Amino acid sequence: MYTSVRDLPAGPVGTAPAQRVGGTVLALGTVSLLTDVSSEMVAAVLPVYLTLAIGLSPLAFGFLDGLYQGVSVLVRLLGGYAADRFDRPKATAQVGYGLSAVSKLGLLAATGPGGLAAVLAVDRTGKGLRTAPRDALISDSVPPALLGRAFGVHRAMDTAGALAGPLLAFALLLYLPGDYQSVFVTSFAFAVLGCAVLWAFVGERPRVPRSGEAPVRLRSLRGLLADARMRRVTLVSLVLGLLTVSDGFVYLLLRDRGAVEATYFPLLFVGTAAVYLVLAVPLGRLSDRIGRIPVLLGGHVALLVTYVLLLVDTSLVGGAVLVAAVLGGLGIYYAATDGVLAAIAAGLTAPNLRGSGIALAQTAVAAGRLFSAVLFGLLWTAWDQHRALVAFALALLVALPVAWILLRTVDPSSTREPLDA
Amino acid sequence: MPDPAPASPTRRTLAFGVVVLLCLTALATYLLVQRSRDAAAAEAAADREAATSRLQVEDVLEVPHLVVRNTAPGPSFGKVALIPLDDPTGPRAIVDVACDRISATPSGALCLQQVTGMLTTYRAVFLDEQLREVGAAEVGGVPSRARVSAGGSWGASTVFVSGHAYTDAQFSTETLITDLTTRTSLGNLETWTTVRDGEEITAVDRNYWGVSFIGDGPGFYATLGTGDRIFLVKGDVGTRTMEVVGTEGGCPSVSPDGRTVVYKEVDPESRNEHFVAAGLAEGDLDGRPAVPLGEGRLVDDQVAWLDDDTVLYAVGRGVSSSVDFDVWSSPVDGGAPTLLIPDAASPSVVIPEG
Numbered sequence: 185m186y187t188s189v190r191d192l193p194a195g196p197v198g199t200a201p202a203q204r205v206g207g208t209v210l211a212l213g214t215v216s217l218l219t220d221v222s223s224e225m226v227a228a229v230l231p232v233y234l235t236l237a238i239g240l241s242p243l244a245f246g247f248l249d250g251l252y253q254g255v256s257v258l259v260r261l262l263g264g265y266a267a268d269r270f271d272r273p274k275a276t277a278q279v280g281y282g283l284s285a286v287s288k289l290g291l292l293a294a295t296g297p298g299g300l301a302a303v304l305a306v307d308r309t310g311k312g313l314r315t316a317p318r319d320a321l322i323s324d325s326v327p328p329a330l331l332g333r334a335f336g337v338h339r340a341m342d343t344a345g346a347l348a349g350p351l352l353a354f355a356l357l358l359y360l361p362g363d364y365q366s367v368f369v370t371s372f373a374f375a376v377l378g379c380a381v382l383w384a385f386v387g388e389r390p391r392v393p394r395s396g397e398a399p400v401r402l403r404s405l406r407g408l409l410a411d412a413r414m415r416r417v418t419l420v421s422l423v424l425g426l427l428t429v430s431d432g433f434v435y436l437l438l439r440d441r442g443a444v445e446a447t448y449f450p451l452l453f454v455g456t457a458a459v460y461l462v463l464a465v466p467l468g469r470l471s472d473r474i475g476r477i478p479v480l481l482g483g484h485v486a487l488l489v490t491y492v493l494l495l496v497d498t499s500l501v502g503g504a505v506l507v508a509a510v511l512g513g514l515g516i517y518y519a520a521t522d523g524v525l526a527a528i529a530a531g532l533t534a535p536n537l538r539g540s541g542i543a544l545a546q547t548a549v550a551a552g553r554l555f556s557a558v559l560f561g562l563l564w565t566a567w568d569q570h571r572a573l574v575a576f577a578l579a580l581l582v583a584l585p586v587a588w589i590l591l592r593t594v595d596p597s598s599t600r601e602p603l604d605a
Numbered sequence: 606m607p608d609p610a611p612a613s614p615t616r617r618t619l620a621f622g623v624v625v626l627l628c629l630t631a632l633a634t635y636l637l638v639q640r641s642r643d644a645a646a647a648e649a650a651a652d653r654e655a656a657t658s659r660l661q662v663e664d665v666l667e668v669p670h671l672v673v674r675n676t677a678p679g680p681s682f683g684k685v686a687l688i689p690l691d692d693p694t695g696p697r698a699i700v701d702v703a704c705d706r707i708s709a710t711p712s713g714a715l716c717l718q719q720v721t722g723m724l725t726t727y728r729a730v731f732l733d734e735q736l737r738e739v740g741a742a743e744v745g746g747v748p749s750r751a752r753v754s755a756g757g758s759w760g761a762s763t764v765f766v767s768g769h770a771y772t773d774a775q776f777s778t779e780t781l782i783t784d785l786t787t788r789t790s791l792g793n794l795e796t797w798t799t800v801r802d803g804e805e806i807t808a809v810d811r812n813y814w815g816v817s818f819i820g821d822g823p824g825f826y827a828t829l830g831t832g833d834r835i836f837l838v839k840g841d842v843g844t845r846t847m848e849v850v851g852t853e854g855g856c857p858s859v860s861p862d863g864r865t866v867v868y869k870e871v872d873p874e875s876r877n878e879h880f881v882a883a884g885l886a887e888g889d890l891d892g893r894p895a896v897p898l899g900e901g902r903l904v905d906d907q908v909a910w911l912d913d914d915t916v917l918y919a920v921g922r923g924v925s926s927s928v929d930f931d932v933w934s935s936p937v938d939g940g941a942p943t944l945l946i947p948d949a950a951s952p953s954v955v956i957p958e959g
Contacts, residue, residue: 232747356636359636360640361643363643366636366639370632373629373632376628377624377625380621380624380625380628383617383621384618384620384621385621445743445745448724450724561809562809564809565807565808565809
């Protein structure tokens with residue numbers, strides 16, 4: 185079933201031919217929901233499983249995890265390129281989802297640190313591979329004017345899965361105390377269901393004979409970067425990613441302000457995700473109406489406000505209010521940026537280069553955030569957390585107007601022709 | 606290149622339905638079978654425990670004994686057990702306190718326990734010489750290590766604190782020192798000062814764990830992890846300072862006579878950790894090369910001491926279960942390990958005073 189409407193003319197903003205996102209978006213949302221249930225239920229129990237059953241020191245796990253984050257960033261680029269190179273985004277995504285599903289079975293067999301490291305590597309590779317091709321499929325399936333809404337719907341479903349996963353894991357462990365194997369088996373079943381939905385309800389990108397057009401090769405990527413708009417989006421994504429203090433640090437800052445106990449860290453994650461879930465669709469729709477750049481940068485304004493909140497004297501605000509405001513700010517930031525950036529990148533690239541284009545923008549953000557964690561840690565060490573945060577806030581305050589000037593003219597929902605390979 | 610024979614939408618949907626049905630049926634069957642197995646096992650364990658002979662707590666407290674976390678299946682799983690030292694495989698007395706980790710001395714004990722609820726919380730519980738609760742404090746995560754100094758003056762607890770990021774679980778430890786005479790916290794070791802070659806270490810990712818007091822303190826050994834390095838540090842509770850004394854050294858444990866410290870080294874080839882014993886002279890490493898212990902398995906524990914030449918530690922049975930542990934003993938000269946106490950973890954040896 186091919187629901188792609190890539191051949192529809194890009195209507196002007198606000199007068200989209202259809203007001204609903206298609207079956208493909210809902211199908212991909214379901215795939216992500218099931219896969220996130222699968223991966224988050226494992227993520228929720230993995231720390232305890234590792235320390236109690238495997239005997240791997242948590243610090244070793246933390247180190248490995250950091251390493252894989254880096255690998256995952258590179259694999260993401262590869263996934264986007266592979267989708268375009270073979271002109272098969274669905275097949276590429278399928279491989280990615282499949283690898284993650286297989287890794288859940290690997291957890292049942294892994295008996296030592298070495299095996300476990302391999303299993304986690306397979307899982308991360310799968311996650312890296314599938315992201316960009318999946319987003320390319322989403323953007324192929326809706327008219328450009330509806331991209332923001334489509335990504336909003338997808339991200340909301342994805343986050344719903346991420347919220348349900350840990351709950352399901354804890355429910356299982358209440359039903360079967362201490363039985364981690366059952367959690368892994370259930371996780372595998374959900375991953376298989378996700379793969380099945382992708383296989384059955386999402387069509388491969390239609391292969392239109394492109395006479396006279398060169399197939400996508402590595403050098404086509406140079407064309408992607410030759411486009412000034414794409415270059416600007418990538419650069420701004422990298423810099424803004426670099427100025428994003430990771431959630432982990434934000435929660436630590438809240439703890440150090442005395443606003444929250446470490447025991448409640450999992451609830452902070454739930455709070456942020458809940459705000460993200462609720463706002464993903466409205467902010468996606470807003471980005472279709474008023475333009476994606478204002479929403480993207482508006483999300484970063486929410487982030488800046490969050491920094492400022494963390495810098496003010498807690499006694500003036502009250503702990504609970506501070507926590508709620510900070511989680512709200514983070515949730516708005518995610519809802520206004522994650523899907524919207526994918527929509528911007530998709531709008532800037534021709535369908536045959538979409539996987540690479542989306543991967544490029546997302547990799548820029550991910551790479552920026554990786555460096556941000558290192559940088560923030562260094563500043564925290566060299567000065568203290570307060571001054572480190574002041575530095576990030578000031579840099580963001582300067583970066584946002586510059587980003588606005590650079591991106592003002594890069595409105596992908598404008599009628600300008602997208603870049604072709 | 607044409608698409609590989611696309612199945613018609615109807616057939617595809619049908620096949621999808623079959624996959625979903627198979628998947629869910631298999632999962633439900635698996636979970637139900639596991640559940641009924643669990644129920645049968647719990648019933649059998651309760652029956653077995655009911656038939657097990659028990660000692661009286663007050664009787665065992667008067668003789669030299671082992672204090673452990675009881676891991677025999679049954680209603681008393683996870684509770685503190687007392688076992689006479691002269692019959693470690695024999696009957697035990699059960700204390701009605703559940704501890705994930707416990708460290709005991711003749712003058713009191715420190716117990717780390719989880720309080721399960723909608724949101725699981727964790728407590729450090731202070732026990733008197735009769736192992737009755739006399740105080741408690743909240744700790745920030747899953748218990749890892751507990752230690753009390755020989756005379757009961759100081760306590761140290763290490764827990765895992767997860768700093769949840771959006772997509773991943775990052776890990777760090779939190780190690781608190783408590784003055785047990787007043788039961789006041791002296792704070793997290795991360796707020797104390799650590800020097801290496803005269804320079805203060807301020808890396809933000811530094812983590813401390815596995816404190817072991819020298820005698821009744823105030824000196825202690827502990828582990829500092831930063832980046833992917835693990836250092837052995839020697840500290841002083843009085844001055845709240847620590848100094849790096851070794852480039853390797855996970856979970857140190859000082860012998861009762863203060864002449865040996867056993868810690869974990871990482872094998873450069875296999876990257877696995879194993880125990881080694883190093884000599885101490887007046888509390889400092891004496892410089893002689895450390896001797897590997899005979900234990901070849903991966904052990905996630907900080908050793909306790911049976912006597913000045915023999916260590917105790919818990920080893921899990923298999924990986925499918927996170928609950929089955931036995932306490933093993935190893936001589937520090939490299940001799941072979943032997944099983945000392947089945948179905949137990951977190952051992953301490955207590956020789957009553959007088």
